[in-house]
Amino acid sequence: MSSETLTPSEPSPPIDASNSAEPTAAMNAVADLTLNPSEPSPAPALALSKKAAKKEASKLQKQRRKEESAAMKESAAAADKGPDLLAANYGDVPLADMQSKAVTVRKWTAIGDLDEGLKDKEVLIRGRVQTSRAVGKNIAFLVLRKRGFTVQCVLTVAPELVSQDMVKFAAGLTRESHVDIEGVVSVPGEPIKGASQQVEVHVRKIYCISKAIPNLPINIEDAARSEAEIERALQAGEQLVRVSQDTRLTHRVLDMRTPANQAIFRVQCQIENVFRQFLFAEGFVGIHTPKLMAGSSEGGAAVFRLDYKGTPACLAQSPQLHKQMAINGDFDRVFEIGPVFRAEDSFTHRHLCEFIGLDTEMEINEHYSEVMDVVDRLFVAIFDSLNENCQRELEAIRKQYPFEPLKYLRRTLRLTFQEGVQMLKEAGIEVDPLGDLNTETERKLGQLVLKKYNTEFYILHRYPLAVRPFYTMPCSDDPAYSNSFDVFIRGEEIISGAQRVHFPELLIARAKECGINVETILPYIDSFRYGAPPHGGFGVGLERVVMLFCNLNNIRKTSLYPRDPQRIRP
Amino acid sequence: MSSETLTPSEPSPPIDASNSAEPTAAMNAVADLTLNPSEPSPAPALALSKKAAKKEASKLQKQRRKEESAAMKESAAAADKGPDLLAANYGDVPLADMQSKAVTVRKWTAIGDLDEGLKDKEVLIRGRVQTSRAVGKNIAFLVLRKRGFTVQCVLTVAPELVSQDMVKFAAGLTRESHVDIEGVVSVPGEPIKGASQQVEVHVRKIYCISKAIPNLPINIEDAARSEAEIERALQAGEQLVRVSQDTRLTHRVLDMRTPANQAIFRVQCQIENVFRQFLFAEGFVGIHTPKLMAGSSEGGAAVFRLDYKGTPACLAQSPQLHKQMAINGDFDRVFEIGPVFRAEDSFTHRHLCEFIGLDTEMEINEHYSEVMDVVDRLFVAIFDSLNENCQRELEAIRKQYPFEPLKYLRRTLRLTFQEGVQMLKEAGIEVDPLGDLNTETERKLGQLVLKKYNTEFYILHRYPLAVRPFYTMPCSDDPAYSNSFDVFIRGEEIISGAQRVHFPELLIARAKECGINVETILPYIDSFRYGAPPHGGFGVGLERVVMLFCNLNNIRKTSLYPRDPQRIRP
Structure with a gap:
């Protein structure tokens, strides 16, 4: 202009x-x-x-x-x-x-x-x-x-x-x-x-x-326009500028200035606030675990490798091992908010190579449902707080990206994996009862749950052991299943959690079964030899919570400077 | 046992x-x-x-x-x-x-x-x-x-x-x-x-x-022993086990269990709580900037380099450029709590290769003293909160590592760099008025300030431009000095802050003067061409705050799993 x-x-x-x-x-x-x-x-x-x-x-x-x-x-x-x-x-x-x-x-x-x-x-x-x-x-x-x-x-x-x-x-x-x-x-x-x-x-x-330069690479009013507006104008014979997601990200500093983006990152901050305050009030201690690790983190190909003063190192794929070690170090209940690095080649609407993990780990007395209890109350508190304290922000987001308020229950629904498989079966969808759900079946199950229980937020637990990480505790009554859970918002997974194995012998056996070189995680294994309480925990992707609460279609919208396999700038 | x-x-x-x-x-x-x-x-x-x-x-x-x-x-x-x-x-x-x-x-x-x-x-x-x-x-x-x-x-x-x-x-x-x-x-x-x-x-x-194994690599009672106790026993002719810092870190999960360590990390969490709540209440938004960056961050040799899907990349040495871009992106006042990576070879009591940065950036109306005002009130709030709410923790730390409570004023003392140089001169110590202070002169100045003003927490501002990063705003009355400050606890630097250059032409000129390849930071430079408000900010090392508040002698004591040039485990 x-x-x-x-x-x-x-x-x-x-x-x-x-x-x-x-x-x-x-x-x-x-x-x-x-x-x-x-x-x-x-x-x-x-x-x-x-x-x-x-x-x-x-x-x-x-x-x-x-x-x-x-x-x-x-x-x-x-x-x-x-x-x-x-x-x-x-x-x-x-x-x-x-x-x-x-x-x-x-x-x-x-x-x-x-x-x-x-x-x-x-x-x-x-x-x-x-x-x-x-x-x-x-x-x-x-x-x-x-x-x-x-x-x-x-x-x-x-x-x-x-x-x-x-x-x-x-x-x-x-x-x-x-x-x-x-x-x-x-x-x-x-x-x-x-x-x-x-x-x-x-x-x-x-x-x-x-002074701003006269010809900005994108105009804020263009970046702030809703899809509906563009459609309406088109029907009236007028072609309005549509700023692509990629262009937005390239000129993120301008894109950030739209009312929706200003709101999205304030909502994100509020989620983090509630996460932190809720857990702190419940006796959790906020900790920081290192992102630079010797060896290859939890294993697998999806790690960023680097040289650390002559030692082969990698970026932590999660704080999993270190947060468990903090439990073995007597911290009783811990949480961490920090970056998580995944060198995955997934170029989807919901994967990033770097995102913010909200992690917890806690001692349990006797059952992993104690962990699910925390998930339940924590997330209801987060959703309540957003609806109460972020009305202005949610309105700003909705104006550009319309969405229905999230449906959730006062006490979060819990279904077993087997119940989920059964619901899918009854709807004509056969899934392997000892396999994992894919994105599509997860979404389908979300629809069935919404219809039957009127909630878009629920917990699915007792996953098959074969599809969970080596440190997951098997069920006592059936070793084909595990004391684990995933949590879904609007049919998409946002949380993974479980009771962990705290017996070093079983841990070693499970690591070997999963093809992990025990030598590379010896300090972790050893920490269980010094007396380890039964414990469990979960991890959440912050950007996914924002994305799914606001029903946004792309996780890049909820990361200030997203990193994906094709983008490391700005 | x-x-x-x-x-x-x-x-x-x-x-x-x-x-x-x-x-x-x-x-x-x-x-x-x-x-x-x-x-x-x-x-x-x-x-x-x-x-x-x-x-x-x-x-x-x-x-x-x-x-x-x-x-x-x-x-x-x-x-x-x-x-x-x-x-x-x-x-x-x-x-x-x-x-x-x-x-x-x-x-x-x-x-x-x-x-x-x-x-x-x-x-x-x-x-x-x-x-x-x-x-x-x-x-x-x-x-x-x-x-x-x-x-x-x-x-x-x-x-x-x-x-x-x-x-x-x-x-x-x-x-x-x-x-x-x-x-x-x-x-x-x-x-x-x-x-x-x-x-x-x-x-x-x-x-x-x-069950814990019978022979633990270190005993908790040994790890929990104070130096004074060991000395007392020695005078009574008895040799008690002294666990070295390195042994502690190798067996960190056991070392963590001492009362002092349990307290240190709770104090750390409390500092973070107050930092976050104070700034949130003052209109700051918590953001997350990427740790994976193309090119070489702010330049210099001290970066960890890695390959990002075929692109040369590095780990962020600070959120500096991205937090300023968030200001240019209309966020007005932002803070970030996250890891910072320095591949420095400094093997000192106060350097880590990975630490937690507490960063802020804010628009200012007319003067960088507005940033110092925030530092002042924020840190008085942090110290007050520790003294009021962490008495039990401070007592536990003091028992093993005795220290005097930090002396600080209700309104933080501000001295100009020139005043500091003058104080040193009067004490017989000549320093280059356009150079930087070294660790020793910083410590000496701390002693002089304590004696004269009865505070162990103060701000030194108007540093010589030559010793500050390229994005630091020069003084209007003397371009040899800059609108910058450092903050000291017990004679050691914990905070660096400044007004930033928000004129793209000056920014480019300063970057070139400092030997930085402008091409590598173009998105940052460009963000100032889209209209940039005057702003400033500061960065704090969380571990250093804990270390200096409790007068601990080694920063490794305040990092749960420290990373230094010789250590990347556990």
């Missing part, structure tokens, strides 16, 4: 409302300009000290502005009389002024805090230029964005306040540039559709603190 | 009090055995429902025990009459009984919960055998440990309750084995010095659920 200015008569693309200036409301509001900005508006009785502080700040601000203005006028006069007497009120901020020159008394108001309570007040705000446009030579509209909030700013030529050159400067600001604006808050007569804040800022000064 | 039994007349080594059975108190308590265990003790009036629940549980337990006992007797009878009629009351639990056989009504009481309120109650407890010993053929003492709590358990031969074989079995249990004990709680007349809990358990049944 750059310095090109749109006139209102030009057909504007049907973009997301929060992403464009709304000229109608804005133009109605121009009348407000005649209000005296220095006239104080009545403040609420309860905010006396705040009011006093504001008054003081305002006084200091005025004083500073007076000095600044005097200095500017002086320099302008010295500079052989510039073409615009108001030149000091706008322009690009030079580097030297951005290098922590001084701590001043200036107070920035957050865009999200701009509301009717600030009517007629002078404010200083900072934000990105989401849109800028001139209406003729005398009026310019900007939408400023910060932290997901947007506000409309208006420049109207007025003697000694706003010059035509200033309007031109503002309208010519490239999208995504950063600006500081000083202005007066006004409240238009009708709702503002083009911005989140229901006030306008009438610009007195505008300084660009960081 | 293993199955060898000590008699009280043998000289026992002067070990940590909490680590040994205290025979005197225990023997006084033997009289309590005559109490009728089924006689209910008066329960507090306020705990009616709990009492009822306990009664119910106790009833069910008795019933179960009756059934169990009957079954055992039957099988014992079938087995051609065993030598001990009480054989069902002790022994090794077979594997099959540890494989999640059933969910029963058994309730385990935590060792830490054993107190006088449980007097005369039957309890089921689980823990590690910290010590076991026989006194003659009729009495055995055990100390059981769990979650840092210990309790003394006593077996005394009595008809139909405890046989000599049972005493022999208990006394023969290897240290660090796990056992389940059913017994009756009694309160001895005088304080128990040998255990944390001031009650004893009179054993009725004892089952070993996991």
